Amino acid sequence: MSEANILVSGFGGQGILFAGKFLVYAGLINEKQVSWLPSYGPEMRGGTANCSVILSDSPIGSPIVNQPDILIVMNAPSLDRYEPDCAANGSVFIDSSLISRRLNRADLTGWYIPATKMAHENGLSGLANMIMVGKFIKETNICAYEDIEAALKKTVPERKRDLYDSNLKALNLGYNYI
Secondary structure: EEHHHHHEEEEEOOOOHHHHHHHHHHHHHOOOOOEEEEOOOOOOOOOEEEEEEEEEEEOOOOOOOOOOOEEEEOOHHHHHHHHHHOOOOOOEEEOOOOOOOOOOOOOOOOEEHHHHHHHHHHHOOOOOHHHHHHHHHHHHHHOOOOHHHHHHHHHOOOOHHHHHHHHHHHHHHHHHHO
């Protein structure tokens, strides 16, 4: 990997920014140059949220992702908004529990993960984001499986340590989803 331009998008409250932070820590553990740029509407919870993440082998000139190589979308408006901007031959990870349509572009590779449904079925409500990230890691090899726990320890704040095991379970569900 020389550079991965990643955009994570969905509604506020879906853990979009947390997922982006996790990816940045995974990049840091792998000695990558990293950038994390959150963006959310004034409503936050329930409003639009997205996060630009860049992982690179060389210095990063700008934190803005205009043409994502990789798109992780957690709602239909995000897919509608960002699919046209994806780089040619990019990858799109779609929460198929909340997005019923398929990709419009034939040059994109799509993964359809029923993350929200999986989270509810496994008692992990609110952790569909980490299921999506787990699948993303598996398919892109953006970091080694062994680095998942270390990145999660950096991402989950001390005051929320009780959520560590649930997040790890969600990551593993996504990683092992076929």
